[in-house]
Amino acid sequence: MSKSNNVYKDAYNRGLRLLDETKSLPSEPELGALLGVSRTTIRTILARMEETGLITWNKRSKTVLRVPRPDDFFPEEETDTLSQIIERSFMRRLLAGGAEPGMQINELELAREIGVGTTSVREFLIRFSRFGLIEKRRNSHWVLKGFTRAFALELTEIREMFELRSAAAFAALPEDSPVWADLDLLEDEHRLLAREIATRFNEFSELDERFHRLIHRASHNRFIVDFYDVIAMIFHYHYQWNKAQERERNEVAVAEHLAYIAALKSRDPGKVDAACRKHLKSARHTLLTSIPEGQQPQRA
Amino acid sequence: MSKSNNVYKDAYNRGLRLLDETKSLPSEPELGALLGVSRTTIRTILARMEETGLITWNKRSKTVLRVPRPDDFFPEEETDTLSQIIERSFMRRLLAGGAEPGMQINELELAREIGVGTTSVREFLIRFSRFGLIEKRRNSHWVLKGFTRAFALELTEIREMFELRSAAAFAALPEDSPVWADLDLLEDEHRLLAREIATRFNEFSELDERFHRLIHRASHNRFIVDFYDVIAMIFHYHYQWNKAQERERNEVAVAEHLAYIAALKSRDPGKVDAACRKHLKSARHTLLTSIPEGQQPQRA
DNA sequence: ATAATGTCTTTTATCGTGAAAAAACAGTTT
DNA sequence: AAACTGTTTTTTCACGATAAAAGACATTAT
Numbered sequence: 001m002s003k004s005n006n007v008y009k010d011a012y013n014r015g016l017r018l019l020d021e022t023k024s025l026p027s028e029p030e031l032g033a034l035l036g037v038s039r040t041t042i043r044t045i046l047a048r049m050e051e052t053g054l055i056t057w058n059k060r061s062k063t064v065l066r067v068p069r070p071d072d073f074f075p076e077e078e079t080d081t082l083s084q085i086i087e088r089s090f091m092r093r094l095l096a097g098g099a100e101p102g103m104q105i106n107e108l109e110l111a112r113e114i115g116v117g118t119t120s121v122r123e124f125l126i127r128f129s130r131f132g133l134i135e136k137r138r139n140s141h142w143v144l145k146g147f148t149r150a151f152a153l154e155l156t157e158i159r160e161m162f163e164l165r166s167a168a169a170f171a172a173l174p175e176d177s178p179v180w181a182d183l184d185l186l187e188d189e190h191r192l193l194a195r196e197i198a199t200r201f202n203e204f205s206e207l208d209e210r211f212h213r214l215i216h217r218a219s220h221n222r223f224i225v226d227f228y229d230v231i232a233m234i235f236h237y238h239y240q241w242n243k244a245q246e247r248e249r250n251e252v253a254v255a256e257h258l259a260y261i262a263a264l265k266s267r268d269p270g271k272v273d274a275a276c277r278k279h280l281k282s283a284r285h286t287l288l289t290s291i292p293e294g295q296q297p298q299r300a
Numbered sequence: 301m302s303k304s305n306n307v308y309k310d311a312y313n314r315g316l317r318l319l320d321e322t323k324s325l326p327s328e329p330e331l332g333a334l335l336g337v338s339r340t341t342i343r344t345i346l347a348r349m350e351e352t353g354l355i356t357w358n359k360r361s362k363t364v365l366r367v368p369r370p371d372d373f374f375p376e377e378e379t380d381t382l383s384q385i386i387e388r389s390f391m392r393r394l395l396a397g398g399a400e401p402g403m404q405i406n407e408l409e410l411a412r413e414i415g416v417g418t419t420s421v422r423e424f425l426i427r428f429s430r431f432g433l434i435e436k437r438r439n440s441h442w443v444l445k446g447f448t449r450a451f452a453l454e455l456t457e458i459r460e461m462f463e464l465r466s467a468a469a470f471a472a473l474p475e476d477s478p479v480w481a482d483l484d485l486l487e488d489e490h491r492l493l494a495r496e497i498a499t500r501f502n503e504f505s506e507l508d509e510r511f512h513r514l515i516h517r518a519s520h521n522r523f524i525v526d527f528y529d530v531i532a533m534i535f536h537y538h539y540q541w542n543k544a545q546e547r548e549r550n551e552v553a554v555a556e557h558l559a560y561i562a563a564l565k566s567r568d569p570g571k572v573d574a575a576c577r578k579h580l581k582s583a584r585h586t587l588l589t590s591i592p593e594g595q596q597p598q599r600a
Numbered sequence: 601a602t603a604a605t606g607t608c609t610t611t612t613a614t615c616g617t618g619a620a621a622a623a624a625c626a627g628t629t630t
Numbered sequence: 631a632a633a634c635t636g637t638t639t640t641t642t643c644a645c646g647a648t649a650a651a652a653g654a655c656a657t658t659a660t
Contacts, residue, residue, distance in 0.1 A: 002649045038652040117615045154521040221454040302619045338622040417645045
């Protein structure tokens with residue numbers, strides 16, 4: 001099987017959406033830049049679009065013949081990266097319960113179960129290890145440290161340290177920095193979401209991530225920025241499995257964000273610190289209450 | 301070639317040193333625990349020891365016949381892990397100059413140059429990426445961010461944040477914690493080294509690492525503990541290439557450590573903070589002055 | 601002359617394979 | 631029966647091979 005063509009399929013799907021808007025497509029390099037793939041992939045896409053009668057293609061002219069139908073798209077699941085597939089599979093096992101701290105992780109078994117090669121699983125585990133949930137025994141298996149209360153506490157400790165520092169750096173940014181415009185846009189989105197929170201509460205987590213990443217970026221420190229990946233990963237998966245009081249939680253968080261944004265705009269260090277602390281405190285509380293108690297890490 | 305037997309060779313060499321001390325070797329499981337390898341490897345080792353006339357081996361009896369000679373040992377370079385080999389090779393290129401920020405890293409070329417498979421190089425790069433010196437372009441090459449002044453500043457910023465916190469946590473540890481005994485031992489080693497600094501100054505970096513790791517461990521936070529890997533890596537390689545005023549630097553650092561240790565033992569938060577800050581300041585200064593100026597990161 | 605397209609080359613992503621090493625199981629010895 | 635040794639099975643580590651995707655070079659169109 002060697003390598004799936006998910007890059008092509010995903011780009012193709014995204015390319016279909018362009019057909020709604022124009023009567024003719026731009027040049028190959030331009031399309032490549034637009035979809036974030038190489039010309040090689042673009043040409044494969046164009047070839048198929050021609051084949052399925054979506055466009056005519058002759059050198060520079062790429063005329064749209066018809067609007068894409070739902071069945072023109074490749075199925076969603078065929079557009080996923082292998083590492084996304086492995087990650088999802090792995091996280092499901094991890095969060096589905098029965099994953100006790102101290103448990104061994106078997107590369108071969110994982111690979112067989114997911115139906116992929118061991119190399120991909122190995123690479124995934126190496127990449128994943130920086131999240132601090134697993135650990136490698138030299139020349140031997142991986143050990144699951146587990147999504148425990150201790151993990152959550154250690155994670156939030158760093159998060160709070162980093163975010164307080166980033167928020168302070170943010171507030172100290174000069175007036176003419178482009179981040180203030182970004183912040184204004186995010187503020188608008190927050191207000192909109194707040195108004196329609198009853199129906200759109202599940203859109204919060206995406207907004208949450210963008211907001212916090214913007215703040216962390218103000219630190220101008222790659223270690224701080226990168227650390228947000230850990231937080232994002234945890235939030236992403238954990239809240240997929242813990243929907244309790246999601247609406248209420250998010251409603252509170254949106255309000256806290258708005259207060260936080262106001263504090264940042266005031267550029268008053270004291271206010272920023274207070275608003276940031278308040279939000280982080282409730283975020284920690286939310287995370288901690290959602291962790292099943294009693295899971296205690298095993299002795300090594 | 302598939303897989304080198306470096307685990308066996310390294311364990312064999314370490315096993316040879318046991319022959320100096322005893323007239324007969326312990327049981328297979330015991331040897332395995334001692335050398336940190338499986339029984340399978342132990343049996344391979346014993347088989348060779350018998351073959352080369354070092355011991356007689358019959359079931360439980362493993363009698364030492366003679367003391368090992370220098371040529372009984374496997375050559376040092378055959379005992380290295382593949383990832384150690386790749387790491388060394390990669391760091392040499394990175395520090396040897398000509399490695400401009402923004403430069404592309406080619407897996408295939410690296411693999412060919414080092415004479416290993418691409419898989420091993422890929423895995424190394426993934427593992428190495430957490431140090432923040434390289435970055436992956438999705439579906440494409442890696443980009444070297446480079447060992448720049450910015451890197452050093454970002455690194456030290458986090459280091460200072462983490463170490464101040466760890467030092468405070470350390471000082472707050474109860475009297476009966478075993479760390480105080482560890483600290484006493486380290487203090488003795490520091491005093492010894494201080495006395496013979498003129499000749500043994502190059503032994504400092506190993507002691508330095510042990511000292512700081514002990515402190516970081518007091519944080520009880522895996523992210524803080526793990527971050528010391530980044531620092532250790534940088535120090536390890538960077539100082540191999542920058543020996544300027546090594547003796548003076550280390551002499552100063554030993555003195556600062558002793559003051560730092562005294563502060564910890566006083567358990568006075570103010571003193572700890574001051575001593576820690578002083579040492580971190582000079583550590584940062586040392587690192588910064590050793591970075592060649594003018595290396596500016598490229599635009600993305 | 602610039603920027604596109606057409607073609608060819610190189611690199612990355614992934615798998616299957618096989619040896620090294622670990623782990624599990626079975627049989628012995630004290 | 632506890633702990634060892636002998637044997638077999640499983641897993642990890644590393645490679646070469648191959649399709650997907652990127653990138654480089656040559657050619658053509660505006």
